Structure formats: C-alpha cells, structure tokens
Amino acid sequence: MLPYGRQTIEDDDIAAVTQALRADFLTTGPTVEAFETAFAQTVGARHAVACSNGTAALHLAMLALDVQPGEVVIAPSITFLATANCARFVGAEVVFADVDPNSGLMTPATLAEALTRLDGRRLRAVLPVHMRGDTAELPALEAVARSAGAVLVEDAPHALGSALKFGNAALRVGDCAHSAMATFSFHPVKTIATGEGGMVTTNDDGLAERLRRLRTHGMIRPQGGDPWWYEMPEIGFNYRLPDILCALGLSQLAKLDRFAARRRALAARYEEALAPLAPLVVQATRPDWSDPVLHLMVALIDFPAAGRTRREVVEALRAKGVGTQVHYIPVHTQPYYRQRYGELDLPGAQAWYERCLSLPLYPGMADEDVDHVVAALAQVLGR
Template sequence: MADAPFLAYGRQVIEDDDLAAVAQALRADFLTTGPRVAQFEAAFAEKVGARHAIACSNGTAALHLAMLGLGVGPGDVVIAPTLTFAATANCARYQGAEVVFADVDPDTGLMTADTLAEAMTRIGGRPLKAVLPVHLNGHAADLPALKRVAEAAGAPLVEDAAHAVGTAMTFDNVPERVGDCRHSALTCFSFHPVKTLTTGEGGMVTTNDDALAQRVARLRSHGIVREPADFVDPEIGFDGEAPNPWAYEQQALGYNYRLPDVLCALGLSQLAKLDRFVERRRQLAQRYNELLPALAPLVRPVAQPWTSRSALHLFVVLIDFTAAGQTRRQVMEALRAKGIGTQVHYIPVHRQPYYRALYGEQTLSGAEAYYARCLSLPLQAGMADGDVDRVVGALGEVLGG
C-alpha cells in the first residue's frame, strides 16, 4: 500500500461532461451575467423545492446576503451555534450585529431547541433578528423544534446548509429537502470543491419569499435596479414615458457577489449528478459503519439524527484520544504518513481570538466535548469501497500502536 494514492478528507469529482459544459460556456457570448446564471438558479430551486434560488460568489456571500436581506444591523443579535465555520457568525458581524453563540449536542455537534433556548437567556433584552442553525456534516438540524423556539422570540431561521446540498429529512412524517425553506426564511449553500457538488467557488440562497428574493438578488449586484417599473428617479429612467435603454438605479448599498456563467455551467453539470454523488457518499458511509465497530469503544461515528437522510458532506468519528494514549495531532500525522488525510471540523468559534476579545471567555461544554473528540475521515464520491477499508485499517493500526 506504500504507493497507494493520497486520500484527502474531501475532494471534487470532475468528469468529462463537466469539462465539456465549461468549455461550451467559455465559447459563449457571456462569461458572466448571462443566461446560464438564471438556468442554474431555476434548476437548483426545482431540485431543492424552493420558489427562488439566487446564485452568488461563495457560501460566505450567501450568508451575508441573507443578513442583508433581513435587514440585520447594529444593535441586533443573531444566534449561531459555536460548532461551525467562522462565516456563520462573521456574516452578522459584517453588518455590525452581535453574535450570541449557542452550545450544541456533544455527540452530533448540532444546535438543539434546548441549546437555542439557553442561548436566548444571554441576549440581554436586545432584539433577536435571526437564528442560524447549521446542518453540520450534512446532518439536518431539527428545524421544526428550532423554529418553535425562534418564532416565540419573533426571529426567523436562516439555515446554514453549506454542508447539506442533497440532504433530505422527514419531520412529522412529511418528506422534506434542505433548501425548501418550509421552516426558514432563507437557506444558504456553498459549492466549494470539497462539497457534494462544486462550482469551484460559489454559493446559493433559496427562499420562498418573493420580496426577500428580489432584495437578495439586487444586493448581490451593488443594489442596482434595472426594471423601469421600479425606478424612483424619472429623470434618469425615462425619456417622456419611454424608459431609457441604458438606465439603472442604485437604490441600496450592495456588493459584487455575482457568480459567473462559466461557473454556473459547471454547477448545472454537477447538479445533474447530485443524486449519484449523494448515493455514493451514503454507500461509503455504510461501509465505514460496517467496519468501525471493530475499533470501538475508542472510535465511533457521529450518528445521524433519525429525521435526517444526510448527503454526508463529511464523515466524522469521535475518538477517545486520552484512552488511546495519543494526541489528535499524533494520530493525524501518523495517518498522513500512511497516505490518509484527515481534518478537524471545527474549532468552536467562541474560542477564536477575535470573538474571545469581543465577548470574553465562554464555556460551552457540548461544543468543547465534540471538538475534543472529532476527526473527519476521507469521504469523496470518487472513492472505492477499498479506500474505506484502507482508512479504517490504518486508523486501527495507528490507535493500536
């Protein structure tokens, strides 16, 4: 096995039809702000079951656009789980809002109704503008339960679904899909290369609210309005009653968060294969689940909530490093020496120096317990079953050594 290829924890799957789609887009008239953007948005909205989808430059931009769309600003509070990537909290800070970090379940890493309710006790009378549940590792959070708690405080949910494109779930015997926004105002996706489908860099916001969709779409491109019916300055917009063909109005302070046509072409090609990619990830996860009991009790997979049929962006195990007599660094380095890449998802955001300086020291025990044990093993749609056997075998050797 010495010459076996290195297995990263995550990697894109790019096939010949993806290359052909990008090449065709490169030969087209529009490399950006052209027809493939609308095509990708329409196809994605249909796939997840939302009324609207707005493509943008990356997942962080999607989250920021969600905050902009909801009018989050100075003096407001949002609640986000601390067990996530920093962007979930940063998107509110960009707007001058404060972040209250919720703890998570120590075994799943997910924010729960109880941890959300506890976080609400630390708001201190400030207005709660939004709650941002994270579908960690691709596993769906309990949206109905979270919505009940958030709604009682007058706050909408904004789903951080960066890990969860393709995830399905069942609540009250009703099949749903992450992104359909049945319980949330907006859902935000990422198409980074390690995600289940990729556009290189890219993101998407979905919503069922017509006004929110229009606002997010305009803020994605400098807050510019091009529809004559919505112009507010007749001198700029019209020659008599006829609209000026060059006219546009900047009606708000927006950003350049556009996703180019060439990347939307890749997204369309990848989206057509999403079900295959998700099914393959589930098959690989099943193989892990068949083999990992041999390493118990030192190692156990993070369990999926029973409501979630996860797209499995990550395959995470919880390891008792103390009982193994090794640090996580030692385990990761030993695995890397065997050609296996691993990663840690995530350092709790409340422990990051920026947020510690802002809010002081905090103790969130569930997140700390999860972080202390978690390790992301390789999971890619292009992996073979034998690759899983190789990972589990190497992990057993490292922990047994």
C-alpha cells in the first residue's frame, strides 16, 4: 500500500537518536539549541524556537503576540483545524477567509473580503497557510493586514524548503521577511520528521524571548538569584521538544536538500503523467511566485463528470494499493464553528473541497510508484 505520505528514517537518523539516548540530557539539553540554530540558518531567520508540535507552535505564536479574548484572527477555511483553533485557545474569535478554488490559498482579495466581516472588532493577526507547500502571496497579504492594523503569522508546516520570488527578491518560507512569525510541524508526513515536533521562527528578539519563556511554564531565572531560584511572571505551558527528538530533527534537517529534490522530481513526474487526464483531473494551481517543495500532491477531480463519488474513487484506489486523503474539510463547516458563527458562504473553499484528493507523495517513492498511482486513477475514473 502506498500511503499519501510517509517519513523517511534511515540508519544515521537511528544512530543520532541512539547517541542522544546515551547523552546526559534527554530533554532541555544542548541538542535543542543546536537544532534551533541549524533550523534558523536553514530558513534564514534570526531565531527558531522548538516546541512539542505544530499546534503548540501556533498557540505559542498567539500567546507571544498577546492576542486577547474578543479580538479577531483571520484564517483560511482550507487548512487543518489547528490554524483556527489556536485563536480560540486564547479566547479570540475567528473570521474565516475564503480561498482560491484552484490553489487552496488565501489571497489578498479573499483576505480583503474577510475584513468586511470584522464587525468593529480589533484584528490582531492574519494566518495565511502555505497550502500543500505552495506559498501564499506574502507581500500583498502583509500590505492588506498592515492596513487593518494586524500582523501576519505564516502557518507553514507544509512548506519547509519552499521558496518565493517577487521581482528580484528571493525569499524562503520561514525567513519572516513579511511576517512576525512562521510556524512549522515535524509530524511524520511532513518534509522532515521528529515524530511530533514544531518550530516557530521570527526575527523579533522580544518575540523569541517570550516564545521560549512561554513554552516552559512562563518561568524565568533572574540574574543574581540563588542557583535554585525561578519566578513565573506569567503562566505558560509545557511545550518543550526533548533532546531525543531534536537529535532526530538535526539528522533529518541535514537531508532537507535531498528530500526537497526528490519531492520536486516526483511532482514533475506527476505533472507529466496526469496531463492526459485533463480536464477531468487537474493539478492544483501553482502561483507564479512560488517554488514549492510540495508536501501534498493534490489532484482536483470532477467526480460528477466521472460518474463516481469521491468515496467510490478512494475505495477503488485503496483496492489497487493506493492510499489517498482529503486536505481539507473546510474548517468553517465543522460543528463547533457552525454553532459559534452560523452558516458561512465561502464558495472557493467549497469548490476546492468538492474536488480535492491527495495522492501519494514522499521521498521514498520510486518513479514507477507515480506511474502506478496515475494508471490506477485513470482506470478507476474510466479513462
């Protein structure tokens, strides 16, 4: 069975974890800082703050910005639940932005439309998602957010290694050139894996200091105090990432260029193989400015035209050894958010959801695996 995503763990990764297990520190030790330093250098940010998972990274970002109850955070509806939930964790309200129906990305236009639904409330943050690994239009989104008095926080777990180019400006996801912070996840299906794990990058010294404090219960150790003394000026959380997992992260990060190259090669093979299935099957639109390392290979399928439901296609593909997934169910349609905010009409998100199906994509795949997936899809769709 080819899953839609899978980690690549090799002997040197296992050796790195074994070495960490034999070291003096299993957690809160020097490997954490080493992973943070290497990650910051990789993405081009001044600071990187490791934490327990990608959801914790988003929560810490909201806490570091001091987002207050009753204030508003804008998130796209096509994303994982955590993008919106992080606002609710701190008592803020969520305004859902629509997305481009062919890319799944929040756009300056859909953000501007979401601003019309603030109803006089203060907007604190906008959370564009680099969906699939393709990058949102950060300079334009930042301009729209700034005009409304808000900052951007990039939700970037899909996009480690992805790049953007606007004119002569070459940027990397996570360098925070147009955002206050960017958050990452190291879940096993992501570009690099630590099992569970997350990271927040920023160029703001004050935000970095607060992120580090808040991930460790809000504790500080004042200079000049007794060796055992600590204080808690504000309450925080236990969101630390242990040295064992940081050792795996360091080993995986050293392979990022190889993983990225393989994902790009597989994506190019998919593009060529899927082309004959158009217009019944098309790939998600890639913006001109985006040079992605794709986390997801999303096919947009006209299921009614094929005469098959998505469930029928998913089950038929599984019978042929091809695993798939749906990314994502629009968050604004979840029962919790429908009860809180009522029914919303976001046609781009609905159009994306009705057609999307994520096909297998991970570095361990062979070229022939792509051919098998596309051949199976063509057969299932009667093409």
